[in-house]
Amino acid sequence: MRDVPIDRTFPARSDRRGFALIAVLVVMVVLGFIGSAAVTLTAGDQKVIRLFSDANQADAAAAAGLEHGVATFQAGGAFPVAATINGYNYVVSQSVDQFDYNGDTVADTVYLASDGTFNEAGNGEIVYVLESEATKGAYKAVQRIRVARRTLSIQPPGALTSNASAVLSGNITIDGRNHTTNGTLASDNGNTGACNENKPAVTLTDSMKYVDPQGSVNLNGHSDYSSEDPSYTTKDESIVYVSPEDVLGLEPGALDAIIQDADTYVAPDTIAGMVYVDGDYGSGAAGGNNVTGTGILIVHNPLYNPREHDPADPLYDSAKASNLDVYGPANLGNINGGTFHGLIIADKIERINGNIDIIGAVVSLSEIDITLVGNGTATVKYSCSALNQAGSSSSLPPTRLSWSSD
Amino acid sequence: MTDTRGMTLVEMMIAMVIVGIMGVALVGFLRAQHQTVLRQNNGVLATQNARAAVDMLARELRNAGYSPRGAVSGARIWAMQSDSVSWTADMNADGDTLDSSAGLWDERLAYYVQGSNLMRATPADGAVAVTDNVDSLRLAYFDGDGVATADPAVVEQVQIRLFYSTPAGVQRGVIESQVALRNNIYAN
Numbered sequence: 001m002r003d004v005p006i007d008r009t010f011p012a013r014s015d016r017r018g019f020a021l022i023a024v025l026v027v028m029v030v031l032g033f034i035g036s037a038a039v040t041l042t043a044g045d046q047k048v049i050r051l052f053s054d055a056n057q058a059d060a061a062a063a064a065g066l067e068h069g070v071a072t073f074q075a076g077g078a079f080p081v082a083a084t085i086n087g088y089n090y091v092v093s094q095s096v097d098q099f100d101y102n103g104d105t106v107a108d109t110v111y112l113a114s115d116g117t118f119n120e121a122g123n124g125e126i127v128y129v130l131e132s133e134a135t136k137g138a139y140k141a142v143q144r145i146r147v148a149r150r151t152l153s154i155q156p157p158g159a160l161t162s163n164a165s166a167v168l169s170g171n172i173t174i175d176g177r178n179h180t181t182n183g184t185l186a187s188d189n190g191n192t193g194a195c196n197e198n199k200p201a202v203t204l205t206d207s208m209k210y211v212d213p214q215g216s217v218n219l220n221g222h223s224d225y226s227s228e229d230p231s232y233t234t235k236d237e238s239i240v241y242v243s244p245e246d247v248l249g250l251e252p253g254a255l256d257a258i259i260q261d262a263d264t265y266v267a268p269d270t271i272a273g274m275v276y277v278d279g280d281y282g283s284g285a286a287g288g289n290n291v292t293g294t295g296i297l298i299v300h301n302p303l304y305n306p307r308e309h310d311p312a313d314p315l316y317d318s319a320k321a322s323n324l325d326v327y328g329p330a331n332l333g334n335i336n337g338g339t340f341h342g343l344i345i346a347d348k349i350e351r352i353n354g355n356i357d358i359i360g361a362v363v364s365l366s367e368i369d370i371t372l373v374g375n376g377t378a379t380v381k382y383s384c385s386a387l388n389q390a391g392s393s394s395s396l397p398p399t400r401l402s403w404s405s406d
Numbered sequence: 407m408t409d410t411r412g413m414t415l416v417e418m419m420i421a422m423v424i425v426g427i428m429g430v431a432l433v434g435f436l437r438a439q440h441q442t443v444l445r446q447n448n449g450v451l452a453t454q455n456a457r458a459a460v461d462m463l464a465r466e467l468r469n470a471g472y473s474p475r476g477a478v479s480g481a482r483i484w485a486m487q488s489d490s491v492s493w494t495a496d497m498n499a500d501g502d503t504l505d506s507s508a509g510l511w512d513e514r515l516a517y518y519v520q521g522s523n524l525m526r527a528t529p530a531d532g533a534v535a536v537t538d539n540v541d542s543l544r545l546a547y548f549d550g551d552g553v554a555t556a557d558p559a560v561v562e563q564v565q566i567r568l569f570y571s572t573p574a575g576v577q578r579g580v581i582e583s584q585v586a587l588r589n590n591i592y593a594n
Contacts, residue, residue, distance in 0.1 A: 026432065052457065101475075117477070402474045
C-alpha cells in the first residue's frame, strides 16, 4: 500500500489566518449601534408615552375627585374630601362663590335664581365652587365645577293625575282637597292653582280619556269641580307628563344619577327621600306591598315614553310599542298597606288597595288605562305640606353650572 | 516551522477582492440601517409632536364656553369649521374673556392649519405653530344625541383627528381625540 503524499500547498489548521474575529467584531459593533439606536428611540417614545400617561391619569383622578365632591355636596357631607384611587391622591375643596354683580366693587356671595341668572341679592340658591386637585408624578391636575342645590317645587294638579283612563272600584277614597301632613283637612286657600289650594280628585291629561268610578268609590275635591262628570274630576291637555322629571319640573335626565336597578333593589321598611327604581315595584317585585315613609317614590322605566306607545299619538313608535321587555312601562303592583307621605310617580299603577293611605299625590304616566281597586279603605289625599316635606327630604343631584380645568 | 509558508499573490488578491466586496456590502448595510434609524426617528418625533399638539388642543378646547358669571362672562364657541375652531372661556372668572396668563391659559383661542403647521392663535401671543408635518386637521361636532351639528350653542362633543406625515411623506399617521364640552352640556 502506497503512502499518500501530504499536500503542503495549504497550511495546516493551526497555521491558518483569516478575518473571522475582525469580521465578527465589526458586525457586532454595527449591530450594537443599531440596537443602541433602537433602544434609544424606544426608550424616548416610552418616556413620552409615560409622561402623557401620567398627565392623563392625574387628570382622570381629578375628574374622579370632582364627582366624589359633587356626590358629597348632594348628600350634604363635609369638605374637604380626600381619597386615593390606585395610588393617585385627590383633594376636593368647597368654597362659596363670590362676585360683584351689583357694581359696588365688593364681591359678595353668588346666588342662582330660578331663571338661571346669577345675583348677589340672595335670590335663589347659593353657588359653590368645588375644586379637585390630583397629582401623579410631576403632574398636578386641577378641575373645578360650580354647583347649586336644587329644590323641588312639586305641584301635581290633583290627588290622582293620569295620562290614561282611570277605572275606580271598591271603597277607595280620592280626595283633591288640601290636607295636612297627618291627613286632616286644611283650609281652602283659593283656587289659583297654588300648592296649598284644593284640587280636583282626578286630573286626566287627555280629553279623550275618562274616569269611571264604580261601587262605593268616594271622590272629593274643590267645589269648582263638583259639577264635572264624574264630580271632582277634570281634564287638562296642557299637562304633558312623560317622565318623572316632567312631573317634578326638572330637565330630562336630571334624575338619571339616582336610578336604582329594580332587580336588585331592596326596599327599606320606611322610605325616606327619593327612591327611583327602573322596573316593577310591589307585589313580589322590588319593594313590598306596604309603602310607608316620607318622600318621592318613582317606578319608571327610563326607556319608556307613554306617547311612543299610544297609536293615536304623533310620536307613536310601533317598534318600541311591540318591544315591551325593553321599552314597556314599569308597574307599581298591588300596594295595600302603610302610610306614605309624599308623591308616587309610576308608569302603570296596578292597584292602590287594602288600607294604604297616601297623603300627597299620585301620578300615573301610562297610556294604558289604570284600574284602582280599593277593596279596603285605601285613600289618596292631596296634601301640599306632605309634598313639600317630601321635596325637602329628597336630595337631588345639584345643578351643574360651569366646569374648567387648569 | 519548516512548513510555514506565506500567501501567494493570487491568494492576496482573492482575499482583497473578498474583503472589498464585504466592505461595500457592509457600507451599504450601514447606510440602509442609518436611513432606517433616521426614518424611525422622524416618525417617532412626528408622532410625538402630533400627539402633544392634539393633547394640547383637547385640553384647551374642553374649557370652551366656561362662563362662571353666566351671560356676564359670555364665553362660547365662536366658529366651528371642519379644519378650524375658535372659542372663548372666562378662565379667571372675572366676567370677561379678555385675559391671559403667560404659559397657563388664554381666554380667546383658535386652532387651525396653515401650510403644514397646526397653529394656535391668541391675542397675547399671536399665531404660533404648535406642530409641523401636518397634512390636515379634521374636526367633527356632535350634539347631545350624537348627531352632527353646526350650531355652536348645542355642540357637546368634538372629535379631533390630526393627520401627519414625516418629511417626504415616508410615514403617515393620525392622532385622534374626543372632547366633551361640559359647559355646553351643562347649559343644555
